[in-house]
Amino acid sequence: MLQILLVEDDLKLAANLQKLLVMEGARVDPVGNVAELNEILVSAKSTYSLIILDRLLGRTDTKDLVPEIRKTWASVPILVLSTINTPMERSDLLNLGVDDYLGKPFLNQELIARVRALSRRAKRADESFRQVGNSILNFNRFTIQIENRGEVTLPQKEFLLLKQLTREVGRVWSREDLLASVWGNQISAESNVLEATITHLRRSLEACKSSLKLKNLRNVGYFIELMPSAASVRSDN
Missing domain, CATH: 3.40.50.2300 (Response regulator)
Incomplete structure (x- = not known):
């Protein structure tokens, strides 16, 4: 839509x-x-x-x-x-x-x-880019760019995880959904690889000053929340 x-x-x-x-x-x-x-x-x-x-x-x-x-x-x-x-x-x-x-x-x-x-x-x-908040994802280069600053390259799995989470901002994705979309059948449901990647991705987003906040809903899943950016406009009124 x-x-x-x-x-x-x-x-x-x-x-x-x-x-x-x-x-x-x-x-x-x-x-x-x-x-x-x-x-x-x-x-x-x-x-x-x-x-x-x-x-x-x-x-x-x-x-x-x-x-x-x-x-x-x-x-x-x-x-x-x-x-x-x-x-x-x-x-x-x-x-x-x-x-x-x-x-x-x-x-x-x-x-x-x-x-x-x-x-x-x-x-x-x-098909090549997605903008969410102040962040532009480049699907071809696995990078994230913040408000015309330099690009930051993310590890492949971190980027694919972010790509999935930003398909619908605010939607809670279950652990099973994320494992299937990023790792397919390569990882067992008991593995903690998702949690480890979530931790690294959260640190990457914080380090590059992205307005994307990676959050979790206990026993349900993970989602992206948009935090306020510094953008503003002047009013003449």
Whole structure:
């Protein structure tokens, strides 16, 4: 399911867009002001497939917010909606790191086409990368990168364990699930290899300042919890 962060201060337009996107099968989190956006950035509790960003949010120029958004979601596609529909404006935003730009007013069909295209692009990227909180996992290199810092290479089993745990943040994975997904039939259920790898992975995440917290639910299993990141945005209000 698509998970979309919709940043739009026009309440009527936001409601219409949310209805349209839900009909497309998406889950939508609407945000109507900078304070709400700042709260989401600081908590970093959700991961998104797409961010739809209004060009002007109250008196705030959202062009200035893009770098801060990228600190939390470095690879999530951003689609900007704006009445400032000039070639220079589009060029500036694309160079800043925005993925697409749609001038207002627009047809619903065009918005949905852009959303689908960006989602396909993100899905292809997800085959090699996954961003969770402030951490980007590189499936090809077995590395984790934190907010544009250098990459940290994890041992293979630690990385595969983290990959499985981050498939659904907050979901509790049983010991049996994790053994099967990472080691297959190579390890007996009585082995303590999972617990040892969990300990090492937890230390690795703490050492590289990841916002991913590896936790356990006694007698049930293990899960990833997102801790608050340092990202924030400035409000002019």
